């Protein structure tokens with residue numbers, strides 16, 4: 001990195017770190033002073049808010065200063081001490097965003113979708129992104145967490161894997177490192193950032209109802225198999241609750257309820273058992289994501305059945321199944337929007353501010369819930385237009401005709 005750019009980055013991070021200390025010292029001083037004159041809580045709050053606002057303006061000023069420095073390259077002192085151990089440790093703590101992804105196969109999203117989106121958003125925000133994958137292993141998750149914290153993290157963005165995020169979050173917080181529960185809830189995290197998972201589920205339930213109606217079936221008597229995600233992922237219950245609220249309101253009920261999982265292969269095996277249990281009488285399948293849906297569709301295919309199946313993630317395979325009429329729809333949760341929201345949240349926390357949230361989890365964790373988008377065959381072209389799927393990937397031999405039909409070319 002050129003010296004000036006490094007200096008600029010350092011300046012930003014140095015400011016962020018020291019500003020936090022300054023902010024807390026200022027806040028302590030304000031509280032003490034106010035307690036001596038018996039202030040109302042309201043007044044304290046107002047002043048505290050102002051001090052946060054001050055920190056924001058100060059950060060903006062530092063950013064402007066840093067940018068001015070960039071523009072006036074020739075006048076910048078060349079004697080910066082970039083590289084000294086103090087600076088490096090400041091960079092190590094403030095400048096590193098540590099991310100743990102859960103697995104490489106439970107959904108077609110973490111490696112192909114979230115990793116590049118997070119890498120891009122965090123780097124653009126000035127962080128060094130340290131993104132690791134626990135590969136479906138809770139022990140590995142813990143080891144990664146320890147290693148990242150030893151190296152130093154300014155902030156952690158953790159996607160939980162079967163509860164392993166909880167102790168990493170505890171350790172991070174014990175070291176003063178803020179934790180964002182990314183996509184999946186984690187008890188003890190400072191913030192939770194995800195899509196509105198109840199709405200995701202409601203969209204899935206609606207797909208089943210719309211699909212049954214389109215097939216001329218009576219929703220109240222239809223034989224529907226209900227399936228869900230891994231119950232160890234807090235999102236799974238939210239998806240299911242959202243779906244149930246819509247299905248129950250429409251008078252639908254399960255002919256068979258499968259055990260929850262995010263393992264696509266297991267979802268296939270469980271569906272085979274469900275299929276046998278209902279003697280092959282299946283009118284629709286509530287599936288929690290595209291990956292599970294793909295295994296379920298493979299078994300329906302094998303049995304010569306095409307029925308409405310729900311999904312989630314707008315993965316290539318999911319979108320192809322939607323185009324082929326094998327899956328009624330998918331829920332599109334743009335990785336880029338989530339990653340950028342994560343980077344923005346991290347910056348706000350580190351600058352002493354309070355990130356914007358619009359919901360609260362049952363345990364009190366503030367939650368920023370982004371808006372998911374329901375996608376049926378007609379909307380697949382919108383995902384392509386957004387750059388989250390390409391014609392080349394989607395329109396392979398057997399899907400080419402459907403691509404033409406839905407204006408994807």
Ligand code: BGC
Pocket residue numbers: 106107108109183184229233235236262289290312313
């Ligand atoms: C995510 C889904 C994903 C699933 C399996 C959930 O927590 O929100 O997008 O399909 O995990 O990885």
